[in-house]
Amino acid sequence: MARRARAKRSAGSAVAEAAEPAVQQVPPPVIQVRRLTKSYGHGDATVHALCGPWDPQTDEPLGVSLDIEPGDFVAVMGSSGSGKSTLMNILGCLDVPTAGRYLLDGIDVGHLDESQLSLVRNRKIGFIFQSFNLVPRTSALAQVELPLAYAGVRAAERRKRALAALALVGLSERADHKPNELSGGQQQRVAVARALVTAPAMLLADEPTGNLDSRSTEEVLAIIDGLNATGRTVVLITHEDEVAAHAKRVIRLVDGQVTSDVRQGPAGGPPPVLARQLAAAQAQQAQQTGALIGGRS
Amino acid sequence: MIRFAFAGLAANKVRSALTMLGVLIGVASVILLLAVGNGSSTAVKNSITALGTNSLTVTSGSGGGARTSSTVKKLTVDDARALANPAAAPDIKSVAPVVTTTATADYGNISYTPGSVIGTYPAYFETANQKIASGDYFSADDVLNSAKVAVIGSTTAQQLFDTENPVGKTISLGGTPLTVVGVLQTKGATGFTDPDDVVIAPLPTVQNAFTGFGSVNQILVQATSADTTTQAQSEITQILMGTHSLTDPTKLDFRVSNQTSLLSTRESTSQTFTVLLGAVAAISLLVGGIGITNIMLVTVTERTREIGIRKALGAPKAVILGQFLTESTLLSVFGAGLGVAAGIIGSHFSVVGIKPVVIPSSVFGAFGIAVAIGLFFGSYPANRAASLRPIDALRHE
Ligand SMILES: Nc1ncnc2c1ncn2[C@@H]1O[C@H](COP(=O)(O)OP(=O)(O)OP(=O)(O)O)[C@@H](O)[C@H]1O
Ligand SMILES: [Mg+2]
Numbered sequence: 001m002a003r004r005a006r007a008k009r010s011a012g013s014a015v016a017e018a019a020e021p022a023v024q025q026v027p028p029p030v031i032q033v034r035r036l037t038k039s040y041g042h043g044d045a046t047v048h049a050l051c052g053p054w055d056p057q058t059d060e061p062l063g064v065s066l067d068i069e070p071g072d073f074v075a076v077m078g079s080s081g082s083g084k085s086t087l088m089n090i091l092g093c094l095d096v097p098t099a100g101r102y103l104l105d106g107i108d109v110g111h112l113d114e115s116q117l118s119l120v121r122n123r124k125i126g127f128i129f130q131s132f133n134l135v136p137r138t139s140a141l142a143q144v145e146l147p148l149a150y151a152g153v154r155a156a157e158r159r160k161r162a163l164a165a166l167a168l169v170g171l172s173e174r175a176d177h178k179p180n181e182l183s184g185g186q187q188q189r190v191a192v193a194r195a196l197v198t199a200p201a202m203l204l205a206d207e208p209t210g211n212l213d214s215r216s217t218e219e220v221l222a223i224i225d226g227l228n229a230t231g232r233t234v235v236l237i238t239h240e241d242e243v244a245a246h247a248k249r250v251i252r253l254v255d256g257q258v259t260s261d262v263r264q265g266p267a268g269g270p271p272p273v274l275a276r277q278l279a280a281a282q283a284q285q286a287q288q289t290g291a292l293i294g295g296r297s
Numbered sequence: 298m299i300r301f302a303f304a305g306l307a308a309n310k311v312r313s314a315l316t317m318l319g320v321l322i323g324v325a326s327v328i329l330l331l332a333v334g335n336g337s338s339t340a341v342k343n344s345i346t347a348l349g350t351n352s353l354t355v356t357s358g359s360g361g362g363a364r365t366s367s368t369v370k371k372l373t374v375d376d377a378r379a380l381a382n383p384a385a386a387p388d389i390k391s392v393a394p395v396v397t398t399t400a401t402a403d404y405g406n407i408s409y410t411p412g413s414v415i416g417t418y419p420a421y422f423e424t425a426n427q428k429i430a431s432g433d434y435f436s437a438d439d440v441l442n443s444a445k446v447a448v449i450g451s452t453t454a455q456q457l458f459d460t461e462n463p464v465g466k467t468i469s470l471g472g473t474p475l476t477v478v479g480v481l482q483t484k485g486a487t488g489f490t491d492p493d494d495v496v497i498a499p500l501p502t503v504q505n506a507f508t509g510f511g512s513v514n515q516i517l518v519q520a521t522s523a524d525t526t527t528q529a530q531s532e533i534t535q536i537l538m539g540t541h542s543l544t545d546p547t548k549l550d551f552r553v554s555n556q557t558s559l560l561s562t563r564e565s566t567s568q569t570f571t572v573l574l575g576a577v578a579a580i581s582l583l584v585g586g587i588g589i590t591n592i593m594l595v596t597v598t599e600r601t602r603e604i605g606i607r608k609a610l611g612a613p614k615a616v617i618l619g620q621f622l623t624e625s626t627l628l629s630v631f632g633a634g635l636g637v638a639a640g641i642i643g644s645h646f647s648v649v650g651i652k653p654v655v656i657p658s659s660v661f662g663a664f665g666i667a668v669a670i671g672l673f674f675g676s677y678p679a680n681r682a683a684s685l686r687p688i689d690a691l692r693h694e
Contacts, residue, residue, distance in 0.1 A: 122611020
């Protein structure tokens, strides 16, 4: 407990320090990646999963550098084996980079010990996997309660919040179902509920809709859009352009390098698809009001 | 956490049950085998006290040197009389010369050969801790008068008389009619010989009918108390050296042996037996422990992905460690608890004629060791699981 408190305090002070210089202008990036590389294997068999541009002189990888602002909705695209999952796992503190720095909320994650890392995973990050990764033989409710249990939330409070999260993804009546009693789309919605129940500032999703049909994809994306609209930072990997259309920023990776970085909408404000829907709804409402006014005159 | 652990164990009922069975057998066998060993040494101890700790036996013959000399004198009734002198031997309470022989006893149309026929003095009964069950001992007068009476052991009584009351009946021992005056209490077999299979008659009666009036087989001496047996022993040596006209204490033609020392040899044998049994039991407990390790390793390997998921959700290492340790501890506590129950129930039955006596410390010891083994052997796989990096655990196939 004491340890947790200390970790939290040091995290807080680090944020304060990092925030100081830029306090007046735009908020500091929630994710700062500096010259990040990740390679597997040794010698000739080395695979550079993340390398960034190559230094022409030394023929050494310079690494990937990337900033993500709070509230942004980033889609990472690229062909298979381009290093998307590798990058995402490092961002989610599930893996460690070979070289380079990763600052999450201004804290250098590389300097954290095992217990502080588990705290970061629990409090700051919600991770959604392509393969759902639900705990087997565990009911949806218990599943969603897990991160809260690890955070030390009391049972009654835990239950309340887990039920609220399940309600948000529309699975209230499936709370007692085990993973093997749920459809793929429902399983992924449970996983989304589990990722958002601790109200993390950042939602990381590795192909969350990769195993889902178009209907389930729309449902899951609608939930993610909604979360982003409330200010959560979302980073999402996808192969599909329709999914990428939901993002405010699209990053393309090729062979471990960032090749394009396109902004589709402002980092603040609702995500594009949701914004359009809202605008359409408003227009319709205005039209109706107009018709009413016209009818009265 | 305990609920999680129960769920984990319940997910694989057969496997958990088999592991528990391993621990159960280990613990139960430790308790039971030690109880059997303890039971046998308790039986030996009881027979020592039954024999009387202050009795000494003088037998003829010697070790080494004296055998070749021509001066070997047999023990006689005169030797016994010399020992019975309270002035020369103040630590001797009573003396009983003993002759033993074998003869066939007849009663009605039943013929039976008892294990031994003993001729002695009434002091024998007290010295050898032989108590009367019915009737009475023969008296000193019977000895003086060479009365044709006998006291018989319970086995002999059973064989000759079955359910009939032997007291007052006359048996024919090798042709000599003897009136049974008493039946001894059952002592119970302590080894290969049955102490209850005897006919005891006054010394001159037996000498007259069978052995003749020469030497006696042994002289049974009772010291005044258990503490004075050593003094009594040296007094016997002094007196008999005199009567046998010996000068060299290293060349004696008789031997004084202490019953207690004879039996302590047997007690140490039974202790070795206990240690041996304990070792066998300890090995089975160890095997049970390895069973727990094995199961925990399998469980951890099988659930590596799940561990990865939990770590990705922010489970601290201590929680994962705790979950697996709780599981292995539950396994060993339940296994050991059932083992204690099985061991205690099992010890109510006698094993190969030995009534097991449970050693309380073995119960706590076996339980404690089983739980410690569960913790120790469970902690290795648990620690291995908890130390995995989340991504490695998640990628595990
Ligand atoms: N554990 C590992 N050991 C060795 N090589 C690995 C490992 N993990 C990933 N790689 C390699 O790193 C490269 C990038 O893999 P990554 O999983 O990041 O691809 P990806 O962009 O997510 O692909 P996909 O779209 O198919 O999921 C691949 O060439 C892969 O072979
Ligand atoms: Mg991938």
